[in-house]
Amino acid sequence: MLNNTAAAAEQAADNTTDAVEAQTRAFFADSVAWFEGHWLQILIAAGIAVAIVLFLYTLRRWGMRLCERAEGPAGWGTILGRAVSRTGNFFIVMVAAKLVAGYAAPPEMIVKTIDFLFTVSAVFQAAIWAREVILGAIEKKTESENYHGEALLSALGLIRLLVTVALFAIALVVVLDNLGVNVTGLVAGLGVGGIAIGLAAQGIFADLFAALAIIFDKPFRRGDKVMYDQTVGVVEEIGLKSTRVRSFDGEVRIISNKQLLDKEIQNISNRDHIRIRLPIGVAYETPPEQLEALPAMLTGIVEKAGGQVARASYEGLGASSVDFALWFDIPGDDWPTAHKVRDNVIIGVLRRFADEGISIPFPTQTTYTADPQGKLIKPYPDVQTVMRVDKDAGER
Incomplete structure (x- = not known):
C-alpha cells in the first residue's frame, strides 16, 4: 500500500512539472x-x-x-x-x-x-x-x-x-x-x-508614552523651573522612563514619567514677574492713625526696594495682632534677585516700624479666672498703701 501511495505522489509531481513546463513554453x-x-x-x-x-x-x-x-x-x-x-x-x-x-x-x-x-x-x-x-x-x-x-x-x-x-x-x-x-x-x-x-x-x-507626551505636548522643557508635589527645581533631563529634576537644595529627584503626568505640574519658568506674599502683624495698641497710614508706608518701602505692590490690606483681627498682608511683584523670573528684594523689604519694614514706634507682638496668651458668679478674679492681690512711721507727718 505504501508503494502505491509513493507511486501516486510521484505521478502527481510529474504531472505538475509537465503542466509548469507547458505553461512556460x-x-x-x-x-x-x-x-x-x-x-x-x-x-x-x-x-x-x-x-x-x-x-x-x-x-x-x-x-x-x-x-x-x-x-x-x-x-x-x-x-x-x-x-x-x-x-x-x-x-x-x-x-x-x-x-x-x-x-x-x-x-x-x-x-x-x-x-x-x-x-x-x-x-x-x-x-x-x-x-x-x-x-x-x-x-x-x-x-x-x-x-x-x-x-x-x-x-x-x-x-x-x-x-x-x-x-x-x-x-x-x-x-x-x-x-x-x-x-x-x-x-x-x-x-x-x-x-x-x-x-x-x-x-x-506607560513610561514610554508619557515621555513621548512630554516631548510632543511640551508642558515643560529642559532647563524649566517646575513645582511637582513637594519638589521645586530645574528640569535637567527628560528620559524614556524618568525625568531628572534638580531641586533648589542641590538634590536630584528622579521621577517616573507616568507619575509626573498623573499629578498637577506648575511650570514657573518664563514668568514676567514673581509675586511674594509677606504677612505682617501689628500690636493692638497701635493707634488707628498709624494703622490707616500703614498701606501707604509699606507701598513706599516696596517701591524703594525695587518691587511693585499688588495688594496691601488688612486681613483680620488675629489672636494677638492686627493681621496685615502685603503682596508685591518683582519683575523677571530670577529667584535670587527676588529673594534679595524680599530681604530688603523686610529690613525696610523693621527699620520703619522702629522709627514709628510700631511693635510686632509675639504670640501671647492671657488666662483669666472667675468666681462662681462670673466675676473676674485678679491673679495677684491688690496693692495696699504702706505708711512710713520714720518720716514727718504728711510723708508717706
Whole structure:
C-alpha cells in the first residue's frame, strides 16, 4: 500500500512539472509571437517608458537636492523632498511598464505579471512614503534645543521602528489580500500578539508614552523651573522612563514619567514677574492713625526696594495682632534677585516700624479666672498703701 501511495505522489509531481513546463513554453511562444507582430509598438512603448523613467529619476534627484539644502528645523517642503528621494528604482520601472503596457497590446500573461508586480511595488512604496512623512512630522514637532540627546534619539529610534513595522505589516496584508489570500486569521493573530506584548510590558510602555507626551505636548522643557508635589527645581533631563529634576537644595529627584503626568505640574519658568506674599502683624495698641497710614508706608518701602505692590490690606483681627498682608511683584523670573528684594523689604519694614514706634507682638496668651458668679478674679492681690512711721507727718 505504501508503494502505491509513493507511486501516486510521484505521478502527481510529474504531472505538475509537465503542466509548469507547458505553461512556460506557451508563455514564451506567445511572447515571441507578440514581439514579431507588434515590434514597432513595443519599441515606441519602450521609448516612452525610458522617458518616464528619466522623468521620475529627475524628480527623485530634486527631492535629494531639497534635503541637502535644508538647514535648521525641517519644514514641510523638506519632509516632502525626503519622501520623494526615497522612491525606489523597482517602483519607477514598474510605473513606466504599467503606463505603456496597454499601448503595446501584450499577452494576457504579461499583463497579469505587470499588474501584480506594480501592485506589490506601489503598496510597499506607499508604505515607505508614509513612513518618511510620519517620521518627518514627528521630528519637526520635537525639533528644539531643549529636546535633544540620548533620550530624544532613543525615543525617535523606537518610534521609527514601531512605525516601520506597522506600515510594512499593513502593506504585507494588502498585498496578500490582492493575491486572494484570506488575511482574516493573520490580522487576528497580529492583534492578539500586540495585546499580549502590551500586557507584558505595560509599565514600560506607560513610561514610554508619557515621555513621548512630554516631548510632543511640551508642558515643560529642559532647563524649566517646575513645582511637582513637594519638589521645586530645574528640569535637567527628560528620559524614556524618568525625568531628572534638580531641586533648589542641590538634590536630584528622579521621577517616573507616568507619575509626573498623573499629578498637577506648575511650570514657573518664563514668568514676567514673581509675586511674594509677606504677612505682617501689628500690636493692638497701635493707634488707628498709624494703622490707616500703614498701606501707604509699606507701598513706599516696596517701591524703594525695587518691587511693585499688588495688594496691601488688612486681613483680620488675629489672636494677638492686627493681621496685615502685603503682596508685591518683582519683575523677571530670577529667584535670587527676588529673594534679595524680599530681604530688603523686610529690613525696610523693621527699620520703619522702629522709627514709628510700631511693635510686632509675639504670640501671647492671657488666662483669666472667675468666681462662681462670673466675676473676674485678679491673679495677684491688690496693692495696699504702706505708711512710713520714720518720716514727718504728711510723708508717706
